[in-house]
Amino acid sequence: MAANSIYRVLLLFTELGLVRRVESRQAYVVARDGDPGSDMFFLCDGCGAVTAIDQPQLAALLTSQASALGFRPHHQVVEVAGQCRTCAESQSIKEQT
Numbered sequence: 001m002a003a004n005s006i007y008r009v010l011l012l013f014t015e016l017g018l019v020r021r022v023e024s025r026q027a028y029v030v031a032r033d034g035d036p037g038s039d040m041f042f043l044c045d046g047c048g049a050v051t052a053i054d055q056p057q058l059a060a061l062l063t064s065q066a067s068a069l070g071f072r073p074h075h076q077v078v079e080v081a082g083q084c085r086t087c088a089e090s091q092s093i094k095e096q097t
Contacts, residue, residue: 022050023077040078046087 010028013019019028022041029041029050040058042051059076066073083091 020052022079024079024081025050039076041080042084043079043081044084044087045081046083046091049084051084 010019010021014021014028018031020031020039020041021028022043023039025043027050029052032052040053040055042053044050058078062076062078063073
């Protein structure tokens with residue numbers, strides 16, 4: 001299958017709410033059931049895990065701050081890079097030995 005066909009399918013799946021795009025990794029993750037379209041992610045640098053969250057309060061805060069600055073956002077993406085619990089615990093164990 002041609003790459004442009006795959007990207008068209010991913011775009012369609014994104015529009016249908018079946019997948020979410022992780023901007024910084026140029027990757028996609030399957031949307032959770034009931035996920036209203038959150039583009040807020042925790043990204044593990046260790047294992048590559050991506051956890052999508054729905055945080056309407058944070059989205060509202062970003063919208064409010066943008067409005068106060070006279071900024072008109074067309075898309076909000078929040079990505080927090082770090083370590084997941086499993087990788088952090090594994091690193092802690094390695095450091096103790």
